[in-house]
Amino acid sequence: MAILSALLAGFATALTLTNLGWCLIGTTLGTAIGILPGIGPALTIALLLPLTAHLDPTGAFIMFAGLYYGAMYGSSTTSILLNTPGETGSIITAVEGNLMARQGRGAAALATAAIGSFVAGTIGTVLLTVVAPLMVKVALKFGPAEYFALMVVAFTTVSGLLGASRLRGVISLFLGIALGLVGTDQLTGQARFTFGIPNLLDGIDITLVVVGLFAVGEAFYVASRHDLRTAEIVPIKGSLWMTREEWARSWKPWLRGTALGFPFGALPAGGTEIPTFLSYFLEKKMTSKPEEFGKGAIEGVAGPEAANNSAVAGVLVPLLTLGLPTSATAAIMLAAFQQYGLQPGPLLFTSNSSLVWGLIASLYIGNIALLVLNLPLVGLWVRLLTIPTPLLYAGILVFATLGVYSLNQSVFDLLLLLIIGIAGYLMRRFDVPVAPCIIGMILGPLAEENFRRALSITQGDPTVFVRQPISAALLLIAALIIVAPSLLRLRQRRIASV
Amino acid sequence: MLSKNEATAEILVGLGIAVLGGFILYETGNIRVAPIYSKVGPAVIPYIVGGILAILGLALAWQGWRIRSGAAVQLPGLDAPGSLLDTPGTSGHATDWKALALIGLGLAVQICLLDPSDAPFGIDTLFANLSAPVAKAITAISGFIPTETIVFVCVAAAFGSRRPVRDALIGLVLAIVAYVGFVHGLRLPLPPGILAGVL
Numbered sequence: 188m189a190i191l192s193a194l195l196a197g198f199a200t201a202l203t204l205t206n207l208g209w210c211l212i213g214t215t216l217g218t219a220i221g222i223l224p225g226i227g228p229a230l231t232i233a234l235l236l237p238l239t240a241h242l243d244p245t246g247a248f249i250m251f252a253g254l255y256y257g258a259m260y261g262s263s264t265t266s267i268l269l270n271t272p273g274e275t276g277s278i279i280t281a282v283e284g285n286l287m288a289r290q291g292r293g294a295a296a297l298a299t300a301a302i303g304s305f306v307a308g309t310i311g312t313v314l315l316t317v318v319a320p321l322m323v324k325v326a327l328k329f330g331p332a333e334y335f336a337l338m339v340v341a342f343t344t345v346s347g348l349l350g351a352s353r354l355r356g357v358i359s360l361f362l363g364i365a366l367g368l369v370g371t372d373q374l375t376g377q378a379r380f381t382f383g384i385p386n387l388l389d390g391i392d393i394t395l396v397v398v399g400l401f402a403v404g405e406a407f408y409v410a411s412r413h414d415l416r417t418a419e420i421v422p423i424k425g426s427l428w429m430t431r432e433e434w435a436r437s438w439k440p441w442l443r444g445t446a447l448g449f450p451f452g453a454l455p456a457g458g459t460e461i462p463t464f465l466s467y468f469l470e471k472k473m474t475s476k477p478e479e480f481g482k483g484a485i486e487g488v489a490g491p492e493a494a495n496n497s498a499v500a501g502v503l504v505p506l507l508t509l510g511l512p513t514s515a516t517a518a519i520m521l522a523a524f525q526q527y528g529l530q531p532g533p534l535l536f537t538s539n540s541s542l543v544w545g546l547i548a549s550l551y552i553g554n555i556a557l558l559v560l561n562l563p564l565v566g567l568w569v570r571l572l573t574i575p576t577p578l579l580y581a582g583i584l585v586f587a588t589l590g591v592y593s594l595n596q597s598v599f600d601l602l603l604l605l606i607i608g609i610a611g612y613l614m615r616r617f618d619v620p621v622a623p624c625i626i627g628m629i630l631g632p633l634a635e636e637n638f639r640r641a642l643s644i645t646q647g648d649p650t651v652f653v654r655q656p657i658s659a660a661l662l663l664i665a666a667l668i669i670v671a672p673s674l675l676r677l678r679q680r681r682i683a684s685v
Numbered sequence: 686m687l688s689k690n691e692a693t694a695e696i697l698v699g700l701g702i703a704v705l706g707g708f709i710l711y712e713t714g715n716i717r718v719a720p721i722y723s724k725v726g727p728a729v730i731p732y733i734v735g736g737i738l739a740i741l742g743l744a745l746a747w748q749g750w751r752i753r754s755g756a757a758v759q760l761p762g763l764d765a766p767g768s769l770l771d772t773p774g775t776s777g778h779a780t781d782w783k784a785l786a787l788i789g790l791g792l793a794v795q796i797c798l799l800d801p802s803d804a805p806f807g808i809d810t811l812f813a814n815l816s817a818p819v820a821k822a823i824t825a826i827s828g829f830i831p832t833e834t835i836v837f838v839c840v841a842a843a844f845g846s847r848r849p850v851r852d853a854l855i856g857l858v859l860a861i862v863a864y865v866g867f868v869h870g871l872r873l874p875l876p877p878g879i880l881a882g883v884l
Contacts, residue, residue, distance in 0.1 A: 238871060354741065358702055361734060365705075365709060368709075368730070368731055374727070375726065377719075377727045406788060406840065407789075411781045411782075412781070413845075575846070577840070577852070581836070581840040584792075584840045585833050585856070585859060586863070588792070588836065589867070589875075592875070593867065597803065599805055604792075605789070605792045605796065613698070617694065639725045
């Protein structure tokens with residue numbers, strides 16, 4: 188019962204007045220940014236980083252985690268009422284949910300999304316509570332070779348599973364790794380890719396890259412496309428109290444979505460999008476009313492919304508126990524840990540146990556707060572959607588540049604921001620996903636460090652990565668992930684030609 | 686289905702990435718590696734990253750070339766154009782260059798005028814050598830509050846706003862609130878410009 192006592196101690200931390208306050212700020216802010224198009228959790232945490240540098244880390248992380256959870260709740264509202272997903276995890280909700288709203292069943296869609304998010308968020312947090320300590324035991328056995336192999340697995344999965352082409356995902360990943368190389372080499376102190384510019388010696392700040400890609404690049408992109416600028420808000424109709432039939436059709440998708448979401452978040456398998464797609468297709472197969480899919484089926488909202496919230500809980504497992512981010516938001520949270528001089532990983536559970544368990548306990552509280560914020564109070568939030576797009580994006584860019592300037596009080600950073608913003612625009616324009624770039628940038632230096640540590644332990648013998656069983660198994664998994672899609676395609680072609 | 690123009694763009698993007706990879710390889714050659722680190726020193730990973738980027742860029746260009754010449758079709762992904770999950774970002778939409786230029790203009794003005802003494806590309810020395818009346822005019826619109834108001838108006842205009850006066854007022858209020866909040870609330874310094882000592 189070590190977990191239970193640790194969790195109780197965590198509640199003692201989370202229930203202090205200050206930390207409850209941070210939890211409320213995080214969940215409220217998270218709901219707001221989830222609802223507002225053009226600003227997401229990764230961007231918001233990046234902009235908050237300079238402001239939270241002097242805060243107590245426990246409070247800051249309670250706020251960040253609440254914000255991440257809250258963004259998933261809030262973005263479903265935008266998806267349902269505006270048909271523009273607030274976050275990528277809600278793309279599916281924008282399909283069925285918006286159709287429901289157009290048929291006058293918007294309130295039921297909002298209710299099943301919010302309650303499903305609560306169910307999944309809470310079960311996901313329970314799973315996090317149970318799984319994290321087990322992962323810590325595994326992680327304690329990891330040396331540099333295993334960490335390197337694990338990061339290779341993360342690289343293969345975050346870049347390649349979804350999108351117009353796997354090639355573009357891998358390109359994005361390596362662009363991020365290349366950005367991470369700029370600056371002083373951590374092991375030798377040698378300057379790399381600094382071109383004699385002193386501002387580059389400390390490397391490029393991850394906040395700058397996140398803001399450049401997500402705020403500046405996004406603003407460029409949305410402005411360049413007239414069809415993305417205007418969207419019509421469907422007013423909420425119907426009762427927020429779901430009918431007996433709606434409950435009956437929702438509860439199974441919630442549970443199935445939760446079951447799909449958590450492992451996809453927890454394994455280094457790339458964030459919240461994939462489980463929502465899988466959940467949608469699963470519900471389409473399982474439903475007794477397949478004719479409603481594509482016309483506003485409640486299952487198609489309940490399942491994916493549960494999946495994205497439980498995936499967020501899952502993402503926290505590798506982040507806290509291994510220091511391995513599997514989404515852009517997790518990557519920026521890892522940067523936040525580094526800002527405080529904390530290294531997430533198995534040792535964090537012993538050296539900063541009040542932070543870790545306080546954070547986990549606050550997630551239970553945050554879920555309850557979010558259910559209240561997003562169901563009875565949903566009418567208030569909808570008013571945010573009436574902010575005219577020009578003012579919204581102008582405001583986002585002013586605060587984005589302000590956040591970047593206050594990192595180092597340097598105009599050079601604003602120049603870099605513009606360059607990365609243009610790169611972000613080109614990536615969006617040519618369908619290159621942005622998240623792998625962020626993950627590559629934060630994981631690249633860690634992977635390099637572990638790679639070189641592992642090799643220096645063995646005096647440069649590269650077989651170290653395959654001689655140790657855990658590392659060999661991980662590298663084999665990575666190889667399979669790279670090869671499998673091509674093999675499947677080959678097989679399909681063969682079947683097709685017969 | 687990708688149009689011919691999109692396929693050409695794909696070739697160009699691929700070649701651009703390949704050039705970037707080549708540049709990384711070239712620059713890695715300039716990293717001085719002490720002999721004790723000769724086995725796994727600071728240049729190993731940059732060589733690998735540069736090499737892989739060059740290969741990936743060429744692969745993308747090759748893919749574009751094959752689509753362009755009709756030898757291959759774009760494999761439909763889950764988010765292929767027209768499919769259920771067609772995410773914005775795919776082909777077939779006109780680009781509003783004026784909007785892009787307006788945002789770029791706003792951000793460029795900010796780089797030059799936020800803190801003219803710190804501006805890059807020798808703009809700082811250019812400002813320092815200006816005649817007194819011109820320099821005075823520039824000081825009047827430099828600093829955080831005027832610059833951010835300009836950014837706000839430019840971005841709002843790029844997003845189709847036709848009310849620059851209203852936008853300027855909202856931007857000004859927002860900039861003043863942010864300035865006071867950051868400088869006095871959070872004690873993070875921002876360039877005051879002409880308002881030095883006033884706010």
